[in-house]
Amino acid sequence: MKTFTYTIQDEIGIHARPAGNLVKLIKGFESAVTIEKEGKPPVSGTALMKLMGLGVKCGDTVKFSVDGADEEAAAAAIVDFMQANL
Amino acid sequence: MNVFHGKGVYGAVAIGRASVFSRQSTEVRRIRITDPAYELSRIESAKAQALEELSAIHEKALREVGEANAEIFGIHMMMLEDDDYNDSIRSIIETQSVNAEYAVAVTSDNFAEMFAAMEDAYMQARAADVRDISNRLIACLTGGTEAAAQGTDKRIVCADDLAPSETVSLDKERVLAFVTAAGSANSHTAILARNMNIPAVIGVGQAFLEQLSDGVLLIVDGHTGDVYVDPDEETQQRMEQKMAEDARKKQLLQELRGKDNVTLDGRHIHIFANISGVDSIGAVLANDAGGIGLFRSEFLYLESEDYPTEEEQFTAYRKVLERMAGRKVIVRTLDIGADKQIGYFGLDKEDNPALGFRAIRICLTRPELFRTQLRALYRASAYGDLGIMFPMITSESEVQQCLAMCKQVQNELQADGLPFDPDTELGIMIETPAAAVISDRLAPLVDFFSVGTNDLTQYTLACDRQNPRLEPFVDTHHEAILRLIEMAAQNAHKNGAWIGICGELAADVTLTETFLRMGIDELSVSPPFVLPLREQVRSLRIE
Numbered sequence: 001m002k003t004f005t006y007t008i009q010d011e012i013g014i015h016a017r018p019a020g021n022l023v024k025l026i027k028g029f030e031s032a033v034t035i036e037k038e039g040k041p042p043v044s045g046t047a048l049m050k051l052m053g054l055g056v057k058c059g060d061t062v063k064f065s066v067d068g069a070d071e072e073a074a075a076a077a078i079v080d081f082m083q084a085n086l
Numbered sequence: 087m088n089v090f091h092g093k094g095v096y097g098a099v100a101i102g103r104a105s106v107f108s109r110q111s112t113e114v115r116r117i118r119i120t121d122p123a124y125e126l127s128r129i130e131s132a133k134a135q136a137l138e139e140l141s142a143i144h145e146k147a148l149r150e151v152g153e154a155n156a157e158i159f160g161i162h163m164m165m166l167e168d169d170d171y172n173d174s175i176r177s178i179i180e181t182q183s184v185n186a187e188y189a190v191a192v193t194s195d196n197f198a199e200m201f202a203a204m205e206d207a208y209m210q211a212r213a214a215d216v217r218d219i220s221n222r223l224i225a226c227l228t229g230g231t232e233a234a235a236q237g238t239d240k241r242i243v244c245a246d247d248l249a250p251s252e253t254v255s256l257d258k259e260r261v262l263a264f265v266t267a268a269g270s271a272n273s274h275t276a277i278l279a280r281n282m283n284i285p286a287v288i289g290v291g292q293a294f295l296e297q298l299s300d301g302v303l304l305i306v307d308g309h310t311g312d313v314y315v316d317p318d319e320e321t322q323q324r325m326e327q328k329m330a331e332d333a334r335k336k337q338l339l340q341e342l343r344g345k346d347n348v349t350l351d352g353r354h355i356h357i358f359a360n361i362s363g364v365d366s367i368g369a370v371l372a373n374d375a376g377g378i379g380l381f382r383s384e385f386l387y388l389e390s391e392d393y394p395t396e397e398e399q400f401t402a403y404r405k406v407l408e409r410m411a412g413r414k415v416i417v418r419t420l421d422i423g424a425d426k427q428i429g430y431f432g433l434d435k436e437d438n439p440a441l442g443f444r445a446i447r448i449c450l451t452r453p454e455l456f457r458t459q460l461r462a463l464y465r466a467s468a469y470g471d472l473g474i475m476f477p478m479i480t481s482e483s484e485v486q487q488c489l490a491m492c493k494q495v496q497n498e499l500q501a502d503g504l505p506f507d508p509d510t511e512l513g514i515m516i517e518t519p520a521a522a523v524i525s526d527r528l529a530p531l532v533d534f535f536s537v538g539t540n541d542l543t544q545y546t547l548a549c550d551r552q553n554p555r556l557e558p559f560v561d562t563h564h565e566a567i568l569r570l571i572e573m574a575a576q577n578a579h580k581n582g583a584w585i586g587i588c589g590e591l592a593a594d595v596t597l598t599e600t601f602l603r604m605g606i607d608e609l610s611v612s613p614p615f616v617l618p619l620r621e622q623v624r625s626l627r628i629e
Contacts, residue, residue, distance in 0.1 A: 016161050017157070020160075044170075049216075050170050053200050055204050055205065057206075
């Protein structure tokens with residue numbers, strides 16, 4: 001399993017559009033991904049509405065856990081996505 | 087005859103029979119079932135149907151109202167396929183042995199409540215999306231087809247309010263006009279109606295619907311916002327005349343297409359058009375405007391559910407530039423605040439919004455937002471003749487900050503190897519008395535001025551635009567305003583800059599001569615005013 005954190009730079013945070021695109025990306029991998037915002041229970045990386053429901057804003061740090069056969073590739077893709085969009 | 091009054095969002099008259107828009111009742115009963123597998127299979131086929139419907143709406147919206155407006159339906163499709171949403175429906179059916187409709191309704195309530203309880207106003211608004219997709223799913227389960235205008239003839243669609251998906255779903259060929267009891271000029275319905283070129287009057291009040299039935303004769307006057315129910319002979323004749331007059335004027339003006347904007351003694355002036363979205367370009371070209379003098383970029387933000395990305399903005403600006411095929415396109419950077427509010431910006435409520443946190447003040451405070459827009463604009467500059475102008479300027483230092491940001495963006499694009507036009511003209515709005523008074527200092531910094539007469543009038547005469555009681559005190563021809571414009575024109579020309587007027591005053595043909603004498607280089611007006619203004623210019627003698 002790979003875990004890493006990312007602090008949101010984007011001023012709007014994880015709104016509908018980036019959440020939708022992140023879920024689409026994660027669904028493309030076999031690995032199970034969970035996303036955790038401090039103080040809230042972790043949510044599955046494929047759960048669009050729960051992910052939106054976390055209300056992740058600019059400055060929030062989220063923790064990703066990636067577990068599965070393609071975890072290396074999945075983690076790298078997520079980091080790229082976060083850096084490019086959030 | 088009864089007359090109702092609302093806000094006209096598209097200026098045209100329509101006469102026709104009413105079609106009262108009715109929704110499928112979404113009241114859902116809880117029924118105990120014995121075959122959960124059967125309910126689950128019903129859910130699967132209802133979901134497939136709902137996705138198909140949404141996909142069709144998404145396609146239709148893309149064609150008719152553009153990508154920014156259509157995106158919401160793409161998000162609806164993803165929400166409908168959301169695992170948790172579907173797991174919740176499944177588990178309610180299995181553990182409670184209840185019908186599929188009930189399971190959807192309960193799930194809808196739970197998820198909508200989750201969003202409604204969030205702090206962020208943007209996220210709270212997502213509750214309506216959950217309900218919209220759930221109601222569609224329930225309608226598919228009960229075998230309901232979507233409510234739409236009945237019959238085959240053209241009708242005036244009357245409703246309490248219309249959801250975006252409902253507006254887009256209506257068959258345009260059969261809709262003469264819209265009338266809604268609720269809704270505001272900035273509601274999705276209003277924006278969509280405007281973009282679909284359908285006459286519409288919104289916010290006429292609930293009393294309108296109470297006695298209305300299908301087939302009643304209505305007249306909708308989108309110019310005035312009046313709706314006549316069962317109109318008398320005299321009103322009908324009057325409105326038919328108005329329609330005929332509209333048609334005749336259009337015909338007459340068409341003859342001016344292709345002609346120069348030149349006075350009898352040979353003075354030329356540019357006549358450009360003001361637009362609020364990519365969809366209005368058809369009207370710009372149809373009315374033969376020489377360019378776009380004001381593209382209100384905030385509509386990209388107003389029509390979107392979320393901050394439009396650099397790519398989305400780039401695509402929109404590029405489309406405008408390409409369709410204008412080398413004619414000038416002046417884009418005003420984001421001008422929100424005051425009367426234009428956007429939920430997801432999370433702006434505080436102000437006691438005095440016209441004198442508040444708006445336009446360039448927001449952009450200079452939130453440079454990331456500004457940078458995204460400028461990157462998109464500069465990237466688009468490679469595709470035509472772009473000008474960029476900044477709203478609500480009051481000082482030299484604001485202009486210098488804007489120019490520095492433009493420079494930074496140019497350097498970034500160069501480093502990224504992206505094409506742009508380094509000679510893109512930069513200008514400022516003259517819409518505060520401060521800017522007009524120090525226009526001698528501002529002119530050397532920029533390529534052009536554009537006078538926003540609506541705000542300039544409001545600030546010069548200290549009359550709030552939103553307050554209808556002040557109307558008797560608003561003299562748009564006040565000498566103070568004309569002197570400020572003249573001062574700005576002189577200072578522009580002394581410094582090699584050009585000056586245009588893009589406010590409502592530009593379309594006032596009683597002032598065209600005055601503006602020509604001041605040396606105004608360009609007038610920018612709504613597309614329907616281009617040809618009447620050309621007619622006026624061609625009838626004047628200046629020397």
